[in-house]
Amino acid sequence: MTPLLSRLGALIRAEGPLSVARYMAECATQPGHGYYMKADPFGSAGDFTTAPEISQMFGEMVGLWCALAWQMMGSPPRVHLAELGPGRGTLMADLLRATARVPGFREAAHIHLVEVSPVLAERQRQALSGHDVRWRQAFETLPQDAPLLVVANEFFDALPVHQLIRGDDGWHERLVDVDPEERGLRFVVGRAVTPLAALLQPACRNAVPGEIAEICPAGVRTAAAIGSRLAAQGGAALIVDFGHGESGCGASLQAVRQHGRDDPLAAPGEADLAAHVDFPTLLRAASDSGARGFGPIGQGAFLTRMGIDLRARQLASGNPAHAKDIAEARDRLVEPEAMGSLFKVIAFVASDIPTPPGFETTEVAQAAPDPC
Numbered sequence: 001m002t003p004l005l006s007r008l009g010a011l012i013r014a015e016g017p018l019s020v021a022r023y024m025a026e027c028a029t030q031p032g033h034g035y036y037m038k039a040d041p042f043g044s045a046g047d048f049t050t051a052p053e054i055s056q057m058f059g060e061m062v063g064l065w066c067a068l069a070w071q072m073m074g075s076p077p078r079v080h081l082a083e084l085g086p087g088r089g090t091l092m093a094d095l096l097r098a099t100a101r102v103p104g105f106r107e108a109a110h111i112h113l114v115e116v117s118p119v120l121a122e123r124q125r126q127a128l129s130g131h132d133v134r135w136r137q138a139f140e141t142l143p144q145d146a147p148l149l150v151v152a153n154e155f156f157d158a159l160p161v162h163q164l165i166r167g168d169d170g171w172h173e174r175l176v177d178v179d180p181e182e183r184g185l186r187f188v189v190g191r192a193v194t195p196l197a198a199l200l201q202p203a204c205r206n207a208v209p210g211e212i213a214e215i216c217p218a219g220v221r222t223a224a225a226i227g228s229r230l231a232a233q234g235g236a237a238l239i240v241d242f243g244h245g246e247s248g249c250g251a252s253l254q255a256v257r258q259h260g261r262d263d264p265l266a267a268p269g270e271a272d273l274a275a276h277v278d279f280p281t282l283l284r285a286a287s288d289s290g291a292r293g294f295g296p297i298g299q300g301a302f303l304t305r306m307g308i309d310l311r312a313r314q315l316a317s318g319n320p321a322h323a324k325d326i327a328e329a330r331d332r333l334v335e336p337e338a339m340g341s342l343f344k345v346i347a348f349v350a351s352d353i354p355t356p357p358g359f360e361t362t363e364v365a366q367a368a369p370d371p372c
């Protein structure tokens with residue numbers, strides 16, 4: 001039995017079954033025992049590999065996007081450059097190296113990393129040694145005295161989701177309980193109809209009994225907070241993650257361990273729990289808060305528009321012995337059957353940026369929120 005499993009058992013016996021969101025939050029960020037709090041999970045020796053860990057080209061393209069967005073803002077002499085959930089710090093290190101020759105950008109950029117994991121913060125410190133970096137526990141604590149540039153790769157998928165299950169009489173919350181037979185955990189269904197149903201997408205209105213829907217209030221809150229900060233301070237945000245281009249019903253909660261799928265309840269704190277990101281809902285939250293939203297576009301299309309093919313050729317010609325690895329990494333990031341289509345990119349911008357780089361013709365219509 002893992003230490004977190006015995007803590008969760010005690011918690012459930014004291015307070016009753018937990019929401020899936022509380023379960024995810026405990027598994028990810030419980031001090032000392034949560035998945036991200038005790039070890040570095042990335043790379044071939046870990047559980048999964050993210051885009052910045054596949055190739056430096058990913059962070060370089062994001063860096064180019066940031067520098068272009070900054071120039072569109074009129075090259076302000078001071079800008080807060082913040083990354084949410086920076087993992088090993090690889091994306092930020094590649095971004096900073098790629099923008100070193102953009103006149104004035106590095107001098108203007110004040111770097112902030114929003115991270116809850118002490119282990120990963122230490123990895124970030126090593127990756128970014130020589131840079132002046134501030135660590136923050138939450139987006140809301142970022143300074144308000146200059147425009148913002150925000151980047152986030154695979155951050156929103158880690159935020160806790162509630163799962164709701166359709167019954168004959170309405171939506172009930174799916175909960176995590178102790179399994180009396182097996183000393184593990186099991187899913188159960190809350191008895192009462194849940195008020196969280198008010199937050200469901202209109203697409204779930206015609207769900208039939210047994211269907212599952214997910215909502216991510218923490219993601220919506222963060223997108224809304226970014227939107228209002230951009231509206232007040234100016235700037236832009238770039239969010240990359242896996243998920244839906246259209247809101248809909250369905251269970252996407254997944255556990256990944258040693259590069260394979262696992263049962264989300266099997267080993268709390270030992271597997272990465274994540275859920276598909278509902279991009280239209282994040283875009284609406286940001287636009288309701290005063291920013292303009294663009295996308296989603298596929299990661300492949302975004303990286304291609306930012307010039308990854310040219311960069312891959314440059315790297316290969318400078319390093320012919322690694323040309324095959326560079327081409328493979330480019331394909332993994334760009335091709336639709338790899339990460340190019342499931343992973344998507346959205347941008348939020350303040351009024352000082354007409355259209356963010358790479359998003360020409362993809363502005364989201366400013367639809368009024370449609371209650372379920």
Ligand SMILES: C[S@@+](CC[C@H](N)C(=O)[O-])C[C@H]1O[C@@H](n2cnc3c(N)ncnc32)[C@H](O)[C@@H]1O
Nearest residue numbers: 036050085086087114115116117153154155158
């Ligand atoms: C899937 S990893 C992505 C890491 C990195 N962006 C990359 O692409 O390699 C999720 C990151 O978000 C951080 N994280 C997870 N939940 C968080 C939260 N509630 N607040 C701040 N950071 C969080 C984790 O510690 C980790 O750095």
